[in-house]
Every structure is written in C-alpha cells, then in structure tokens.
C-alpha cells in the first residue's frame with residue numbers, strides 16, 4: 626500500500642471494521658459499524674451506559690459470539706489464535722487470582738501466554754513497574770484496593786508487550802492522580818512502543834486525552850473524529866456538547882425516515 630504522496634508503504638489499520646453487527650439475546654446491539662483505528666494511536670470509545678462499548682471490545686478481543694461483517698485486528702480476522710499474544714484485553718471486572726500476590730499472578734499468566742521461562746521474570750518486573758505496583762508486588766491480590774487490583778489486570782495485559790491493548794473503562798473509580806498516571810502510561814505505550822490503544826469510557830471528560838474518538842450511541846457510530854474536530858461542532862466547545870448535538874441530529878434523521 627502506497628501513501629498518496631508516493632512515500633513508503635503505510636501500515637494497515639490496527640482495527641478494521643466494515644458493517645460490523647453483533648446480536649445478543651436476539652437483540653442487535655451493534656448495528657453496522659464501519660471504522661478504522663490507525664496503528665500507534667490512542668483511540669477513545671465513548672458513549673452512554675449500554676450503548677455497546679463492552680460488546681465492541683469483546684468483538685475486537687475475539688471473545689464475542691454472533692459477530693457478522695468484517696472485523697480485522699492487526700490484519701487478521703478478530704479472534705484468530707495468532708492474535709492471542711498480540712492483543713491485551715482488560716475487562717471491567719479484574720480477572721486475577723485473589724489468593725496469589727500480584728507478582729505470582731503475573732508469573733502465572735506469563736507462563737500461560739507461553740513466554741519462555743528465561744524471559745518471564747523480566748517481563749513480570751517490567752509490567753509491575755509500568756503500572757507502578759512494584760511496591761505492592763508481594764501483597765495478596767485479595768488485600769489490594771480496587772484501583773490496585775485493576776492495575777494488576779492491566780499489568781497482565783501488558784505482558785509480552787502486545788501490539789494492541791483493548792481497555793474497558795480502565796480509569797473508572799480511580800483518583801485524579803492515578804487517572805493521570807495511567808493516561809501518561811497509555812501515551813508512553815503508544816509513543817515509545819508503537820502500541821495501539823482502544824480505551825472505553827462513559828465519562829466525556831477523558832475525551833481530550835485521546836488522539837481520536839469513536840462516539841457510540843445505541844449500537845451505532847455517531848462520530849469518528851479527533852477531539853478538536855468534535856469540540857468545534859458546537860458553540861459550547863466540549864465533546865459532551867458535540868455528543869448531545871449529534872444525538873439530536875441522529876434523532877431528527879430517525880424521525881424523518883420513520
């Protein structure tokens with residue numbers, strides 16, 4: 626693939642969705658999504674509770690059933706076994722063993738991921754340092770705070786230095802300092818390691834921390850743009866105002882086509 630300026634080949638999208646649909650319990654919860662996520666970017670997936678953010682993330686991570694249309698991840702159909710070590714996925718519920726320390730959890734998951742034994746300790750220590758948990762590495766996970774537990778899950782996803790990180794509301798319930806530190810980490814992962822991050826949130830005030838935004842409402846994509854372009858849509862100049870404006874516009878369209 627050549628750039629328009631005839632430069633070097635451009636990288637394929639990290640995520641490529643075309644007419645993506647998901648049916649859950651007989652209901653269409655994602656309804657014909659088409660978008661690309663460029664490699665090495667930090668993309669926010671924003672929308673109200675129940676709009677389909679987690680479902681889209683599950684589809685990208687390859688754990689969602691009844692997905693139709695096209696969904697390619699790192700150039701391969703989502704869910705392909707070859708993607709397993711290349712995609713880190715953190716769900717809203719921390720999925721670590723509460724009766725093991727953070728360090729032992731990481732060592733266990735590194736083994737499950739197939740990390741060669743000689744590389745495991747180094748990867749575990751790096752992941753602990755990335756999420757700033759080295760000081761609590763030997764405490765039982767069950768004795769950690771909710772925010773610390775969330776960071777252990779994030780550290781598990783960072784093992785093996787994945788190319789794509791899919792993070793479902795990673796900053797929910799965290800204090801402002803921790804939230805800022807995590808966003809700094811997300812940007813470091815993208816800038817220094819070239820990772821692509823897809824991060825969901827239902828709070829619009831995190832929008833400006835993303836390079837690009839996907840706004841979702843009731844299973845449909847309302848916008849795929851930069852925070853700046855969205856803020857320019859309304860006099861209020863916030864992403865929240867833009868979201869409300871786009872919701873109203875979509876409603877008018879739905880009513881006139883009904």
Ligand SMILES: Nc1ncnc2c1ncn2[C@@H]1O[C@H](COP(=O)(O)OP(=O)(O)OP(=O)(O)O)[C@@H](O)[C@H]1O
Nearest residue numbers: 649650652654673674675676677678679680681827
């Ligand atoms: N098994 C199911 N059967 C029917 N509907 C379902 C099922 N699971 C989820 N849904 C519906 O799918 C929609 C999307 O759910 P999803 O969890 O993806 O939303 P979300 O945007 O991540 O919400 P939140 O921000 O609250 O986590 C919701 O309306 C939900 O009620």
